[in-house]
Amino acid sequence: MKAGVLYSGGKDSSLMAVILQNLGYQVELVTVNFGMFPSWKQAADSASSLGFHHQILEASDKILKQAVEMILNDGYPNNGLNHLHRQVLHLAASNYPLIADGTRRDDRIPKLTLNEIRSLEDSKNIEYLNLAGFGHKTIDKLSKKLFKVKKELTNINNNSDYEIEIRYLLDQVGGDGTASQIFPEHIQSRVIGWRENE
């Protein structure tokens, strides 16, 4: 069975992909793009470095604009990110009988409630999986064992999270510097290959 894993190039979504592939699913890694900035490129590179198929899921910029409006109104990203993630999952659910993401036990945003998961599965007649059974300690250790990982400050050219297009649009709508006020700089881990290939 085909499985679509929402993919940012990070270790969480990479691990989810490996678990599903090990269980016999035909895994495709899927990175959403809202047509604002080609932030999917890093994820495509990560997918390729692991030998997975990669697809770009083209989504309407309306979804991104709604999320950015929510974020500007709230002054913090949580609700906008959750809204975006729900929309993206519903979109991906039209293409795959099983969709998954790298949401783990400790994640708070973006995260679906149990009711939202049931509604997604029932309304789209699909299965949804994530890493809610795995904590960060385990994911960090497995990631070190399985993957070559590059750690660096996030910027617009090295990251495929929702954050990148949101930042891009935030600065356009709110003026330069708006994004930095809402999303502080942070270190990201990007998967660049299998560890055993070193």
Place this chain on the structure above:
Amino acid sequence: MKAGVLYSGGKDSSLMAVILQNLGYQVELVTVNFGMFPSWKQAADSASSLGFHHQILEASDKILKQAVEMILNDGYPNNGLNHLHRQVLHLAASNYPLIADGTRRDDRIPKLTLNEIRSLEDSKNIEYLNLAGFGHKTIDKLSKKLFKVKKELTNINNNSDYEIEIRYLLDQVGGDGTASQIFPEHIQSRVIGWRENE
């Protein structure tokens, strides 16, 4: 790394074991026993049918007695089962750097809260995993694909859940028939081998 998976012989804990083995852990399947009734035998058979190592975790009957007392006081099994499961996890955590069980997204009992999980991981300096990212639809499909499964009415000789020793003690303490009032009869699925071996 060694991983101990709490094991009943059912499809959930079998799937958890397979996921961990696929990720490279040395998996041991662990069935607790409180010395009241040898209910671990079916789990040992299931483990053997899949080629996993199996261990019996001998626990004090005090834990079982506490749980049965809670269940008799409450008139329903939830709190007693949760109490028992927490005690068993803390016990197993002394033997393995990583412990896991087959608790899935839809399970309500026994289930640890996020705070209980953190407390278990921190106090015992271990990792704890479960199947909270997987729903019953996915587990049912994967189980059909991976395992030969036998469905039958649960009885004292074909099941290795906590339930069996609890029932045994409930009838001893509360009189014959007490257990049946609290645990209604139900169909169970027991793993009896790999599907591909058919």
